[in-house]
Amino acid sequence: MPEKLLGEEEVGGEVQREILAKLKSLHKKTEQVPGLAVIAVDEDPTSPSAVYGEEELGKKLGYHIEVHRLSPATSAGKIRRVIRRLNDDEKIHGLFCRFPLPLHLAEDVLKAIDPAKDVGGMHPLNMGMLWGGGASFIPCSALACLQALEFTKQPLHGKTVVLLGHSNIVSRPLALLLLQKNATITMCPALTADLPEICRSADILITEIGRPRLIKGGWIKPGAAVIDAGVTRKQDGALVGDVVLEEALQVAEWVFPLAAREAGTLVLTMVMKNTLKTFLSKTV
Amino acid sequence: MAAKIISGRDVAKEIRAELKEKVAELKKKDIVPGLGVVLVGEDPASISYVTSKAKGCQEIGMYEETIRLPADAPEEEVLKIIDGMNNDPKFSGILVQLPLPDHISVDKIIGYISPEKDVDGFHPVNVGKLLRGEPCPLPCTPHGVQQLLSRSGNDPSGKHVVVCGRSNIVGKPLAAILMQKKEGANAVVTVVHTGAKDISYFTKQADILIAAMGRPQAITADMVKEGTVVIDVGVNRIPDESKKSGFRLAGDVDFEPVAEKASFITPVPGGVGPMTVTMLLYNTVEAAITLNQ
Ligand SMILES: NC(=O)c1ccc[n+]([C@@H]2O[C@H](COP(=O)([O-])OP(=O)(O)OC[C@H]3O[C@@H](n4cnc5c(N)ncnc54)[C@H](OP(=O)(O)O)[C@@H]3O)[C@@H](O)[C@H]2O)c1
Numbered sequence: 001m002p003e004k005l006l007g008e009e010e011v012g013g014e015v016q017r018e019i020l021a022k023l024k025s026l027h028k029k030t031e032q033v034p035g036l037a038v039i040a041v042d043e044d045p046t047s048p049s050a051v052y053g054e055e056e057l058g059k060k061l062g063y064h065i066e067v068h069r070l071s072p073a074t075s076a077g078k079i080r081r082v083i084r085r086l087n088d089d090e091k092i093h094g095l096f097c098r099f100p101l102p103l104h105l106a107e108d109v110l111k112a113i114d115p116a117k118d119v120g121g122m123h124p125l126n127m128g129m130l131w132g133g134g135a136s137f138i139p140c141s142a143l144a145c146l147q148a149l150e151f152t153k154q155p156l157h158g159k160t161v162v163l164l165g166h167s168n169i170v171s172r173p174l175a176l177l178l179l180q181k182n183a184t185i186t187m188c189p190a191l192t193a194d195l196p197e198i199c200r201s202a203d204i205l206i207t208e209i210g211r212p213r214l215i216k217g218g219w220i221k222p223g224a225a226v227i228d229a230g231v232t233r234k235q236d237g238a239l240v241g242d243v244v245l246e247e248a249l250q251v252a253e254w255v256f257p258l259a260a261r262e263a264g265t266l267v268l269t270m271v272m273k274n275t276l277k278t279f280l281s282k283t284v
Numbered sequence: 285m286a287a288k289i290i291s292g293r294d295v296a297k298e299i300r301a302e303l304k305e306k307v308a309e310l311k312k313k314d315i316v317p318g319l320g321v322v323l324v325g326e327d328p329a330s331i332s333y334v335t336s337k338a339k340g341c342q343e344i345g346m347y348e349e350t351i352r353l354p355a356d357a358p359e360e361e362v363l364k365i366i367d368g369m370n371n372d373p374k375f376s377g378i379l380v381q382l383p384l385p386d387h388i389s390v391d392k393i394i395g396y397i398s399p400e401k402d403v404d405g406f407h408p409v410n411v412g413k414l415l416r417g418e419p420c421p422l423p424c425t426p427h428g429v430q431q432l433l434s435r436s437g438n439d440p441s442g443k444h445v446v447v448c449g450r451s452n453i454v455g456k457p458l459a460a461i462l463m464q465k466k467e468g469a470n471a472v473v474t475v476v477h478t479g480a481k482d483i484s485y486f487t488k489q490a491d492i493l494i495a496a497m498g499r500p501q502a503i504t505a506d507m508v509k510e511g512t513v514v515i516d517v518g519v520n521r522i523p524d525e526s527k528k529s530g531f532r533l534a535g536d537v538d539f540e541p542v543a544e545k546a547s548f549i550t551p552v553p554g555g556v557g558p559m560t561v562t563m564l565l566y567n568t569v570e571a572a573i574t575l576n577q
Contacts, residue, residue: 124412131411131452132391158481166463168416175459175475176415179450182479184486187463188472193442198472 004249006256011144011151012266019061019269019276026283034279035064035091036119036271039082040098041072041105054096057268063275064091076108087114093282094119094275096140099169119274122168130176137277140270141258142173145206145227147270148256154204154225156181162202164242165190165209170229174206195219207242217247228257287514287546290436292428296558299431303562303569304344310572311345317572318347319403319564320375322365324388325355330381333561337379340561346568347374359388363396370398376575377403377568400575403567405457414457417464421567426458428559429494429515430468436548438492438513440471446486448503448536449496450477454517458494483507495536505541513548517556 023033038054058065068082086092095117097109115125121139129135138146149156161183163171175185188198190209199205199219207215208229220226220243230242241257248255258267307317319341323334334350341348351365362380369375378401380393394402399409405423413420422430433440445462449455455475462471471492476483484507487493495503496517508514518536535552543549550556 124409124416124418126412127415128408128410128412130415131408131456134391158479172415172460172463176456179456179475179477182477184474184476184480186472186474187459189442189463189465189470192472 004252004254006148006151006254008265008269011148011256012269014151015147015269015273016061019272022276022280023062030283032279032283033062033064034093034272034275035066035089036094036096036275037086037089037092038065038067038096038098039079039109040067040069041074041079041101041109054268054271057265057272061272063272066092072102074105076105079105079109080112083109083112087112087117093117093278094271096120096271096275097122117278119271119278121173121274127168127173130173133180137274138177138270139169139173140267140274141169141229142177143270143273144258144266145170145174145229145256146177147266148227149204149225152225152254156183156204159183159203160186160201161204161206162186162188162198164188164192164195164199164205164207165230167208170208171206178204209242211242212240213242213244215243215248217244217251220248220251222251223253224251226252226255228255231258287543287549288436290432290515290548290550290555292432292550292555292558295432295435296562298435299562299566300340300344303565306569307345310569313576315572315576316347316374317376317569318349318374319377319379319568320369320372321348321350322353322362322369322378322380323350324353324357324362324381324384327383330383334381336561337564340565341568344565344569346565349374355385356387359392362388362393366393366396370396370401373575375401376572377401377564379404379564401571403564403571405567406453411457414460417466421571422461422563423453423457424560424563424567425454425517425556426461427563427566428556429458429517430461431563432515432550432556432559433492433513434468436513438548440469440492441467443471443491444474444489445471445492445494446474446476446490447494447496448476448483448487449494449498449517450475451496454496458496497536499536500534501536501538503537503542505538505545508542508545510545511547512545514542514546515550515556516552519552519557 055065086095095113096119110122115123118126121137126137161178166172196219200221204225206227210230210232212232226248228241228243232240234240338348369378378397384390394406399407402410405421410420440462447455447459459473459475462469463473474486476486487507488509492513494515498518500520516535516537520534521531522534524532533553
């Protein structure tokens with residue numbers, strides 16, 4: 001049942017084709033191209049953006065890409081200076097920090113980014129705008145999941161969505177976005193007593209608890225949609241999700257595993273999509 | 285009746301006594317928390333809210349100033365007043381009473397209040413922080429609900445909380461508060477609304493049920509499980525000839541029959557109502573502390 005397995009080609013490919021078409025149509029109007037600056041403080045290999053590569057995708061789409069690699073020992077002040085310079089740089093339409101960031105830097109870094117260039121969607125101002133539905137940028141990982149849901153043409157109205165674990169990049173923004181689309185949402189901390197039962201109530205199950213293969217086929221409602229945003233690196237280097245994938249594929253209508261290599265590209269594609277948005281508002 | 289009543293009046297009194305002490309302590313350091321209120325127009329409900337806020341400030345020894353503008357006051361005038369309050373150290377909190385007349389953009393006004401003085405907790409930066417679990421002023425009504433739960437011995441941690449309603453001022457912020465990995469929170473939180481096919485499917489699972497729909501008696505006894513904790517945020521006016529005012533207040537919960545099954549329940553009035561202004565006072569005192577650090 002490979003068609004049940006969603007990945008980059010299905011979801012990201014469509015978005016990339018849209019971006020390319022849009023840029024082609026602008027070709028005659030402007031010499032400029034969208035510019036994305038990436039700040040990579042940590043070379044964590046599980047970081048989705050590190051798995052693929054901004055440069056590669058940027059080249060494919062015709063973006064100007066700058067990756068600023070900084071050692072984890074860099075002071076917060078230094079990083080803020082780098083960010084301020086990029087905030088003022090007219091070539092740069094989007095500014096994105098690879099996550100996870102070293103904890104001592106996360107706050108400073110996030111808040112130094114100009115909310116108007118925050119294509120990762122993590123600035124509190126952008127997170128706050130999700131409330132009323134008027135967000136300028138949807139956090140890129142949440143946007144990837146949303147795009148996957150849209151790709152399957154699942155009606156969301158009245159659906160029961162269960163979100164396991166809450167991160168600022170996936171579940172929290174998704175919960176708000178799905179509420180706006182009239183789904184009922186249940187948000188669970190990672191360790192909830194009756195997890196299997198709660199999972200089984202879900203028409204759409206979204207998990208990101210980072211517990212390798214915790215969620216068994218029997219926990220999934222037949223015909224449900226499953227988004228597995230849990231990414232754990234095994235000792236042998238392979239990435240593994242929260243869901244027992246081969247079992248899930250037997251039960252679910254479709255499964256979208258972010259642990260798959262291509263899902264990292266999808267997240268990056270969303271960063272590109274957000275960058276295009278600022279580019280268009282600045283140049284057209 | 286089986287359920288114990290959680291009295292918002294009593295809990296509010298307890299918190300106000302704590303605040304009064306805190307304000308007295310701050311005064312020794314020459315810090316006087318102050319609330320600036322802007323009221324546009326003559327809406328009677330708004331006037332009554334603003335009055336109770338002013339009274340609350342006096343009660344705990346805080347400074348308070350209300351600026352009243354006519355209903356046709358231009359937006360720039362409101363912005364100018366906020367600007368003044370943003371820069372005036374007399375005010376640790378600023379509140380613009382909602383609703384505003386149609387010619388004034390609520391988003392613009394709220395976005396203009398300095399986030400440090402935004403004691404309603406509605407500024408997008410504060411909403412973002414709330415969602416992200418960072419320190420911020422918590423929106424008053426949901427914060428009041430959380431206080432009612434923890435101060436009545438009903439710690440939500442590990443419990444299934446079902447919130448009926450998803451408004452920006454009650455349902456969503458309440459869900460955002462209770463899902464955090466923090467003391468007085470860490471719950472499994474479900475949010476339902478009119479898009480749900482059958483809300484009783486969810487309400488029956490609730491260890492803690494919160495009704496914030498604005499629908500009188502929408503929660504009936506067959507929708508709750510035995511022993512559940514019920515917090516009724518709804519305030520509805522029911523026509524009642526026997527009352528001088530011509531109406532009585534009722535919550536979203538069918539009180540008597542639900543109280544037979546519940547373990548705890550809040551009444552309307554006297555439940556969540558008194559908590560909102562109290563938590564506003566709390567935010568204003570906290571803002572004074574932060575601003576003077
Ligand atoms: N201090 C206080 O005591 C205090 C403070 C604030 C509010 N309140 C009271 O709390 C109530 C809610 O206030 P609000 O401002 O949040 O109201 P609101 O903006 O009208 O929102 C009501 C919410 O309830 C949902 N809802 C309505 N009927 C429903 C039904 N039959 N089944 C499921 N969901 C339903 C609505 O769903 P949709 O989104 O799908 O329409 C909406 O999300 C009101 O009675 C208000 O007076 C009290």
